[in-house]
Amino acid sequence: MTQGLTYRAAGVDPARAEDALSRVRTRIARTKRPEVIGDVGAFGGLFASPGADSVLVATTDGVGTKLELARILDRHEVVGTDLVHHCVNDAMAMGAEPLFFLDYFATSHLDRDVFARVVGAMADACATQGCALLGGETAEMPGMYGPDSYDLAGFLVGAVRRDAILDPRSVREGDVCLGLPSSGLHTNGYALARAVVARAASAQGRDLRAVLETPRHDLGGASLGDALLRTHTCYLASFRALRAAATIRSIAHLTGGGWEGNLPRALPSGLGAAVDPGAWEVPALFRVLAELGQVPGDEQWDTWNMGIGLVAIIPEADVDAAVRALPDSVVVGRVERARGDGRRVRFT
Amino acid sequence: MTQGLTYRAAGVDPARAEDALSRVRTRIARTKRPEVIGDVGAFGGLFASPGADSVLVATTDGVGTKLELARILDRHEVVGTDLVHHCVNDAMAMGAEPLFFLDYFATSHLDRDVFARVVGAMADACATQGCALLGGETAEMPGMYGPDSYDLAGFLVGAVRRDAILDPRSVREGDVCLGLPSSGLHTNGYALARAVVARAASAQGRDLRAVLETPRHDLGGASLGDALLRTHTCYLASFRALRAAATIRSIAHLTGGGWEGNLPRALPSGLGAAVDPGAWEVPALFRVLAELGQVPGDEQWDTWNMGIGLVAIIPEADVDAAVRALPDSVVVGRVERARGDGRRVRFT
Numbered sequence: 001m002t003q004g005l006t007y008r009a010a011g012v013d014p015a016r017a018e019d020a021l022s023r024v025r026t027r028i029a030r031t032k033r034p035e036v037i038g039d040v041g042a043f044g045g046l047f048a049s050p051g052a053d054s055v056l057v058a059t060t061d062g063v064g065t066k067l068e069l070a071r072i073l074d075r076h077e078v079v080g081t082d083l084v085h086h087c088v089n090d091a092m093a094m095g096a097e098p099l100f101f102l103d104y105f106a107t108s109h110l111d112r113d114v115f116a117r118v119v120g121a122m123a124d125a126c127a128t129q130g131c132a133l134l135g136g137e138t139a140e141m142p143g144m145y146g147p148d149s150y151d152l153a154g155f156l157v158g159a160v161r162r163d164a165i166l167d168p169r170s171v172r173e174g175d176v177c178l179g180l181p182s183s184g185l186h187t188n189g190y191a192l193a194r195a196v197v198a199r200a201a202s203a204q205g206r207d208l209r210a211v212l213e214t215p216r217h218d219l220g221g222a223s224l225g226d227a228l229l230r231t232h233t234c235y236l237a238s239f240r241a242l243r244a245a246a247t248i249r250s251i252a253h254l255t256g257g258g259w260e261g262n263l264p265r266a267l268p269s270g271l272g273a274a275v276d277p278g279a280w281e282v283p284a285l286f287r288v289l290a291e292l293g294q295v296p297g298d299e300q301w302d303t304w305n306m307g308i309g310l311v312a313i314i315p316e317a318d319v320d321a322a323v324r325a326l327p328d329s330v331v332v333g334r335v336e337r338a339r340g341d342g343r344r345v346r347f348t
Numbered sequence: 349m350t351q352g353l354t355y356r357a358a359g360v361d362p363a364r365a366e367d368a369l370s371r372v373r374t375r376i377a378r379t380k381r382p383e384v385i386g387d388v389g390a391f392g393g394l395f396a397s398p399g400a401d402s403v404l405v406a407t408t409d410g411v412g413t414k415l416e417l418a419r420i421l422d423r424h425e426v427v428g429t430d431l432v433h434h435c436v437n438d439a440m441a442m443g444a445e446p447l448f449f450l451d452y453f454a455t456s457h458l459d460r461d462v463f464a465r466v467v468g469a470m471a472d473a474c475a476t477q478g479c480a481l482l483g484g485e486t487a488e489m490p491g492m493y494g495p496d497s498y499d500l501a502g503f504l505v506g507a508v509r510r511d512a513i514l515d516p517r518s519v520r521e522g523d524v525c526l527g528l529p530s531s532g533l534h535t536n537g538y539a540l541a542r543a544v545v546a547r548a549a550s551a552q553g554r555d556l557r558a559v560l561e562t563p564r565h566d567l568g569g570a571s572l573g574d575a576l577l578r579t580h581t582c583y584l585a586s587f588r589a590l591r592a593a594a595t596i597r598s599i600a601h602l603t604g605g606g607w608e609g610n611l612p613r614a615l616p617s618g619l620g621a622a623v624d625p626g627a628w629e630v631p632a633l634f635r636v637l638a639e640l641g642q643v644p645g646d647e648q649w650d651t652w653n654m655g656i657g658l659v660a661i662i663p664e665a666d667v668d669a670a671v672r673a674l675p676d677s678v679v680v681g682r683v684e685r686a687r688g689d690g691r692r693v694r695f696t
Contacts, residue, residue, distance in 0.1 A: 005641035007651045010543035014605050037403060037513070043441035043601055043613065044407040049507065051400040055385060057392040060450045060503055062487045093391035102408045104452065104501035137501065139410045142539050144497060151492065153452035153485065155408055155503035159397065165385070191490050195358035253391055257362050265391065293353035303355045 011142030016110050020138065023116040027123040031133040035099070045134030047100050047157075054159040057096035061086040062153050063187040064256075065194060066229070071148055072209055073225045076114050079152060080121030082187050085234040086255070087156035088129050089310065092239050093251040093266070095166040096158030098131035106139040107150035118152065129236055131156070168250045169268045171335055175249055175313050177263070177273055178322055179332035180238055182309030184230040184285055188256045189303040193228060196293030219284050227285040235310045238326055245325035246318035254305040261302065264344040266313055267335065272344035275333035283307045301347070308332060359490030364458050369486065371464040375471040379481040383447070393482030395448050395505075402507040405444035409434040410501050411535040412604075413542060414576070419496055420557060421573045424462050427500060428469030430535050433582035434603070435504035436477050437658065440587050441599040441614070443514040444506030446479035454487040455498035466500065477584055479504070516598045517616045519683055523597055523661050525611070525621050526670055527680035528586055530657030532578040532633055536604045537651040541576060544641030567632050575633040583658045586674055593673035594666035602653040609650065612692040614661055615683065620692035623681035631655045649695070656680060 007013070037046035050056075063079045063086065070079045088098050103122055105115060115138070126133045145151065160166075185193060201211040212225035219227050235253075242248060252266035263273055286307060290300050300306060313335060314322055323329055338344050355361070385394035398404075411427045411434065418427045436446050451470055453463060463486070474481045493499065508514075533541060549559040560573035567575050583601075590596060600614035611621055634655060638648050648654060661683060662670055671677055686692050 003642070004644050004647070005540060005543050005547065006644065006647045007537065007540045010539040012539045014609060038515075043438040043599075044405040044444065044506070046442065046513065047404045047406065048510075049398050049400055049402040049404050052397055054397040056395045056397050056404075056505070058395065058448060058450055058482050058503075058505065059392040060452050060483060060485045062452060062454060062485055062489075064487060065489045065492060067489075068491065090391040094394060096392065100404075100406060102406055102503060104408050104410060104503075106410060106499055106501070134406050135408060137408045137410055139412060140539075141410075141413045141415075141499075143416065144413060144493070144499065146492075149492060151454055151489075151499055153454070153501045155406075155450060155452075157404070157406065157505060158392070162396075165394065167386075189355065191358040191360045191488075192353060192355045195353050199353065251391075261362060294351070296352050296354065299352070299354045 011109065012140045016112060017138045017140060020110055020112040020115040023112065024120045024123055027120050028133050031123055031126040031131065033132045036132050036134065045100065045102065047132065047134060050099065050159040053162055055162050055165060057091045057094045057158045057160055059087050059090040060153060060155045061090060062151070065190040066187050067151065068194065069190065069225065069228055073212060073229060075229050076117040077121035078229050078231055080118040081125045082232040083152050083154040084122050084125035084129065085232040086187050087154045088131065089235050089253045091156055091158035092236055093166065093253045094160060095164050096160040098129055098156055098158045100132040100134040100157055101126050102134055102155045103136040104139070104153040105136065105150060106141060106145070108142050108145040110138065110140045111148065129234060166248060166250045168266050171249045171267055171271060171313050173271060173335055173337060174316060175335040176316050176319050176331055177275065177333040177335065178312045178314055179280060179308035179330050180235060180310040180326065181328055182305045182307055183233045184227055184283065185304055186232040186255065186309055192295065192303055193289055196289050196295065197224060200292045218288050233309050241325045242312055242322055246314050246322040249313040249315070252311045254309055254311065258302045258304055259345045260343055263311055266311065267344065270338055271335050272338035272346060273333050274336050274346050274348050276348050279332045280307055280330045359457065360488045364460060365486045365488060368458055368460040368463040371460065372468045372471055375468050376481050379471055379474040379479065381480045384480050384482065393448065393450065395480065395482060398447065398507040401510055403510050403513060405439045405442045405506045405508055407435050407438040408501060408503045409438060410499065413538040414535050415499065416542065417538065417573065417576055421560060421577060423577050424465040425469035426577050426579055428466040429473045430580040431500050431502040432470050432473035432477065433580040434535050435502045436479065437583050437601045439504055439506035440584055441514065441601045442508060443512050444508040446477055446504055446506045448480040448482040448505055449474050450482055450503045451484040452487070452501040453484065453498060454489060454493070456490050456493040458486065458488045459496065462498070477582060514596060514598045516614050519597045519615055519619060519661050521619060521683055521685060522664060523683040524664050524667050524679055525623065525681040525683065526660045526662055526677050527628060527656035528583060528658040528674065528677050530653045530655055531581045532575055532631065533652055534580040534603065534657055540643065540651055541637055544637050544643065545572060548640045566636050581657050589673045590660060590670055594662050594670040597661040597663070600659045602657055602659065606650045606652055607693045608691055611659055614659065615692065618686055619683050620686035620694060621681050622684050622694050622696050624696050627680045628655055628678045
């Protein structure tokens, strides 16, 4: 006789998601802001509206296949933090302070420990950045993901005073591109990085994990895994310091698409940027990856941030004050007329 | 000599995502509301804040493994529409009207046609519900998903006047549970439904697709695939009509977890509901699935909506007016003291 089918037998156990969530409830509660109304468990999260002089800024992001490295190397906290930082930076690129965040966690079979590590790290990052973790969805979808794999999406809403929206149309020829250092690839270009590592492993006849875990002289003793799993830098504190010291015309968050894919998004049509790649030292990780994979130069700059995670466009008159406020910032280039050759970032 | 690695060779082509998006830009533009500021392409979407007397309601959802059925049967529009409707209903369960929506689309290799069909359907659903499609993220993640598979997450922000928030604490013993019909499983319990269909296919020695596509007498001539791929009903128009005709105390959107998992979320602690399952006819799809899979009764009600997609709790005095306003609604039960046996929905 065949047994009756149940949801659990089909691979979904709502009690598992409930238990997983209960492990991080205290950390989520710490993200509560005064605007949050009511409790978790409702059909939607409630947050007092910031008032009609404000504009809401909404953004959604993932962390790409950095997830796979986090899984292989059992470093799940990193991607939780990354997701929050990526979203905070994107909203900030419009001039906004974060208000609240929601997450989507999808997997074939929910591992409660992994879930608690990922979502716990998200909650901690939200608390640090002063952002409420207002809700989330945990999806158990048998057969959709490989064993132990999961995907993440983050959603963030921030607010900016209407007169403080960063508008690329305010950028003028001659304005200065101020770069802020990245910690590594952040959350972009991992498919390429992983292909490089896979090729190196194959060429050396070694296991992928071994290649990722071996300390390297050319990375100052760090392993490729360490360097690739550095947390996406959150620029909120730098943004606040810069805003207090200088006029910010616009901001480019260098994510998917590298320099050409992002810097023009902070410029009005007709303008481009002349960037001096010698203005800062490209971190060793990028050089090592480029060499191992023989990645062409253009391809590197069109895919990775190459050591600069954020570019603020400021008036030349404010450069000294800006650099004093942000001692690790560096003038990386200048706004110029676009050349009309289809590319708007010109490396000098 | 080995070739230099590129992002495209590693399986990611940003131009592909750009082209896919260009195919739906006109349909996305039609969702624009007066509050939307600026253009798509910025790091975050801008939306004028609704004012301090409003409360923002944020929700995130997926569509679960209904995705797999949509893929097998090449009916991708359905899940795009579903995602918007699911989010709209969740925000509405707090009393909110939708403001804006963002989507996350993740796959291993982006199929531009499929993307345009899914996101185009989302845009159309947003336009119909008066909700701006404010942004989205398209993630191409080689190796993360099976061939032709993709995942979706939706994020919606709505607004409700502070004094119009639906609050379960306002519910009183003796209040009436008014049910609104569902179109089918909506977006929940598909792992169980798929397991049922897979077992039937195996028992009949037939191909999964054949079982899904065969017209059935017990479904009034529809196939299982047709019945399983009906669109998640959007209750926004019904909600507005009900709100105009009656006091709504609270709303339960019957999604993952079925009746016991959702109806208590619309009730204060200490209260439960006595529900008469004979008050409406459970649609044929549920009966067919239960029979094919020998799914125990409790399991059906704890997983599926069983034909009622939304329950509004209203005062008894308003029942006549409510039923006049919503002719397809049905009184399904009544609020009572919880029995203290751990379950708060009692079937009479």
